[in-house]
Amino acid sequence: MDLLRLATAGSVDDGKSTLIGRLLYDAKAVLADQLAHVEERSVNGLDLALLTDGLRAEREQGITIDVAYRSFATPKRRFILADCPGHAQYTRNMVTGASTADLALLLVDARAGLTEQSRRHATIAALLRVSHVIVAVNKMDLVEFSEERFDDIVRQVLELGAKVGLHEIEFIPISALNGDNVVDRSSNMPWYAGSPLLERLETIPVEPPAVHGARLPIQVVLRGEGGTRWAAGRLAAGTLKAGDEVVVLPSGARTRVAEVRDADGTAEQVDAPLSVSVRLEDEVDLARGELIAALEDAPEPTRELRATLCWLGDRPARERDRFLLKHGTRTVPARIDSIVGRIEFETLEWPAADELRLNDIAHVGLRLGGDIAADAYEQCHATGAFILIDEATNDTVAAGMVSA
Structure with a gap:
């Protein structure tokens, strides 16, 4: 079933x-x-x-x-x-x-x-x-x-x-x-x-996930036999198999997949959302927070985002406020650069606003302190979503969706 x-x-x-x-x-x-x-x-x-x-x-x-x-x-x-x-x-x-x-x-x-x-x-x-x-x-x-x-x-x-x-x-x-x-x-x-x-x-039909290139946020880098390195994490989208051309983001290093393993060992192919470990053909520098993506449709790393925010914090947020942005396994500093519009639910209009209050939904511009490789949310939910974290309290204060 x-x-x-x-x-x-x-x-x-x-x-x-x-x-x-x-x-x-x-x-x-x-x-x-x-x-x-x-x-x-x-x-x-x-x-x-x-x-x-x-x-x-x-x-x-x-x-x-x-x-x-x-x-x-x-x-x-x-x-x-x-x-x-x-x-x-x-x-x-x-x-x-x-x-x-x-x-x-x-x-x-x-x-x-x-x-x-x-x-x-x-x-x-x-x-x-x-x-x-x-x-x-x-x-x-x-x-x-x-x-x-x-x-x-x-x-x-x-x-x-x-x-x-x-x-x-x-x-x-x-x-x-x-x-x-x-x-x-x-x-x-x-x-x-x-x-x-x-x-x-x-x-009612349950549609399978949209066909999408592989997206593997690296959670941990493991050492295997003979010192080989394996990138491990939960496959967020797409499939991975030996021979696939991939790029490591945000560095941009290109390589191929040499071998993939799932919970049972070496696998012919692993599909999202299963956990997987990947060995690459080349000695590429790997670290937690990087993203292994299919070469043909890999997102461009950026330090600026247009996004829709659902504000979850008890304290209001204003332009220039600083947070941590967590996208997949990567965390970077972030600042609200602009509040483009906040929805008014009675009129369904998006007038400009100077702050975000609890339960507000708004279009914003974000400036980041490090590169992230994000898809538009409508194209890939897993890599188009992020959260904002209050640096002082470590509370999650916003859920965000990257705009196209």
């Missing part, structure tokens, strides 16, 4: 945790002791949200705070599910949950329609280039299963998608509390001819 990684997102009280609880419960993916624990803590009937809201503070406040990961399987597919917080204060957690997702499941309350936080999450899904988006219009039972109300929300989301770059969005009307169109088709909405949510999750 293949694996689908999905992340849920939406505003507070849109019913994300209840939906995931219903999905797990109706798909019979809840262990007996888990169900007994939820039954014990439920006040009015079975509170399915407790299956994912595991923190004490979450149970007391009735909101999701941290990303809750759940793994389950049906006879057709395996799933890793990230239930992301809906509150604006925890938007940075949503960035974490959606960064590895194949599919974003956006919930919209049928009564409230699109909110600012719905717009925020849709924008993040678009920026992270999530492959598939399903909008679940929840609480249809509270609007008397109105087709007109569902169509109105579809129109709102399509208008938003056109502005932020979300395409091929699917829509499913549901009631997570009662299970309508979650696992089984609902008789309350005969006007909906599509599949229930679980069936769609089981059948």
Whole structure:
């Protein structure tokens, strides 16, 4: 069976945790002791949200705070599910949950329609280039299963998608509390001819990684028999095999792959994202933080980046502020050279700004204290992403995506 990684997102009280609880419960993916624990803590009937809201503070406040990961399987597919917080204060957690997702499941309350936080999450899904988006219009039972109300929300989301770059969005009307169109088709909405949510999750295609030249961030250099040197790390993209022409970046030294090894020893070919060790034909200077890339499409080393930042730090950032930039296994000093524009989620415009605050998303220019070899994020997620680190506290303060 293949694996689908999905992340849920939406505003507070849109019913994300209840939906995931219903999905797990109706798909019979809840262990007996888990169900007994939820039954014990439920006040009015079975509170399915407790299956994912595991923190004490979450149970007391009735909101999701941290990303809750759940793994389950049906006879057709395996799933890793990230239930992301809906509150604006925890938007940075949503960035974490959606960064590895194949599919974003956006919930919209049928009564409230699109909110600012719905717009925020849709924008993040678009920026992270999530492959598939399903909008679940929840609480249809509270609007008397109105087709007109569902169509109105579809129109709102399509208008938003056109502005932020979300395409091929699917829509499913549901009631997570009662299970309508979650696992089984609902008789309350005969006007909906599509599949229930679980069936769609089981059948939506999971695209293989885009064909891309090899990218191997060197994690460690090993000594082998006879003093031979091996570059080891986790292959971020592409494949490696003996005879491949490669370049070591940022030095630019060109050579060929003499031998590759995986966990079982010498291999004919190793595919991403497996760990690999590589012996090169020439005695090239190698060190942690360098990148071995396929010669035909290797990125150019640079000390200037245009990027989109999701600001995760509690303290605001301004132009000229200095950080450490971590890209793959390489870390270099970095400075915010310019804040080109910061998105306003009400208008979806990007006006100029003089600072970045918690949960802001902005286009910025960065000046680096060392060369890095980065791809555009839309071309290769693994080598187009980076983080900024506060030098004083060692906290991760921003997640970045390199612009083309």
